Amino acid sequence: MPSITRRRTANVGRPTSAEAEILAATQRLLINGANFTELGVQQISTEAGVARSTFYSHFRDKIDLLMRLATELMTSSFDVTSAWDPSDGVERLADAFLQVVKVYRKHAAVRRALAEVATYDATVRDFLSAELNQFTDWTIAVLRxxxxxxxxxxxxxxxxxxxxxxxxxxxxxxDHVTAGDPGSDAAFARELALTWWYGVYRRPADYSK
Incomplete structure (x- = not known):
């Protein structure tokens, strides 16, 4: 299995000004409809107002850049989700999912790029799988x-x-942030919460009847 750390950026703390400009520029290009695969480093650098050499001083390649963008999406989502406890109840879970929907809407273009690149790049597939594993491990622990x-x-x-x-x-x-009406975000989040709550956490004792 390919290593998911092979092309990860070593500096994962607060980005420098140039890093932030490159990340923001890439997200702008994606939001405006750019295909990540077809985006060139020079195009990204020009949009960011930095030299091509500056790009490579902060990112190993475009895949490294994409995973940096994706980390913000996945980390923010996990922080929101893992802050919820079953003792908080279903309505608080709905609130948490609404916040996650907002995060996904903010980073919808990045998530689309992830899906695009994952079809041909094993590093991105493994990265996405590893990021989702943290949600899986947390949920299993809570259920147990x-x-x-x-x-x-x-x-x-x-x-x-x-x-x-x-x-x-x-x-x-x-699917929701791609095709759903933003006006239905709250309703979607609540239905998702109810599915989790009554389907798993508080499955009725007589559910088989």
Missing amino acids: AEQDAGRTRADLDPVSATRMIVMGGERALV
């Missing part, structure tokens, strides 16, 4: 803790349930 506390059915399979709600939820988010 809820089972131990007797608040989630003991016969629920945390691993299988998590695969469905994490992978299915991410696909639904992408």
Whole structure:
């Protein structure tokens, strides 16, 4: 399996001014409809107002740049999601999902570029898989803790349930921000929360009847 760290940028802290300009310029180009594969380093550098050599002093290549952009999307989404606790209830979960929808809308062009490049670049596929794994690991741990506390059915399979709600939820988010009406974001987030809550966390004791 290709390493997902091979082309990751070493400096993952606050970007320098030039880094920030390059990241912002790339996102602008993507939002304006540019195809990431067809974007050239010179085009990105020109948009950012920096020299081509400056680009390569901060990013190994375009894939490194894309993963830096994607990290903000995935990290922000995970921070919002993992801040929720089942004791907060379903309405707070709906609020959390609404915040995630907003993050996905902000970074929709980047997510589209990820899907585009993942079709032919194994590094990006592995990167995206690894980022989603943190959601999977967190959800499994929460479900098992809820089972131990007797608040989630003991016969629920945390691993299988998590695969469905994490992978299915991410696909639904992408589809919604791509084709859905922004005016329905709150309704979408609430339905997603209710699906998680009643389908997994608080599955009714008589659900099989």
